[in-house]
Amino acid sequence: MQTDKIKGLLNICRKANYLIIGGEKLEKYNKKFYLVLYDSSCGKNTLKLIEKLKNQSCQIVEVEALGDLVSIKNCKICAIKNKQLSENIQKLCEEKE
Numbered sequence: 868m869q870t871d872k873i874k875g876l877l878n879i880c881r882k883a884n885y886l887i888i889g890g891e892k893l894e895k896y897n898k899k900f901y902l903v904l905y906d907s908s909c910g911k912n913t914l915k916l917i918e919k920l921k922n923q924s925c926q927i928v929e930v931e932a933l934g935d936l937v938s939i940k941n942c943k944i945c946a947i948k949n950k951q952l953s954e955n956i957q958k959l960c961e962e963k964e
Contacts, residue, residue, distance in 0.1 A: 885949040900946040902953035906933035909943040
C-alpha cells in the first residue's frame, strides 16, 4: 500500500469536501458515495454500520491506521463521494494484497 499517495488523495478529498467523516454523519448521509474506508481496529458499532452499507452500491475497504491517513486522530470510518478519487484510492489500497 502506498501510504503517502493515499494520504495525499484523502487530503484532496477533505479539502474539496468529498469526505464524509464518522459513523453518525455517514448514517445520516442520504446521497451517493463510492468508497468507504474503515480502520481495522474499529468497534462494534462501526462494524454494524459497515454491514448496513454493504447493501448499497459502494466499495468497502479495510485499512490500517485510518486516522493517520486522513490526519484526524481516532478516525475509524469515512466515505468518499467523488468517483474518480474513490477509484484511485481503492487501487492504491489493493496494491498491498
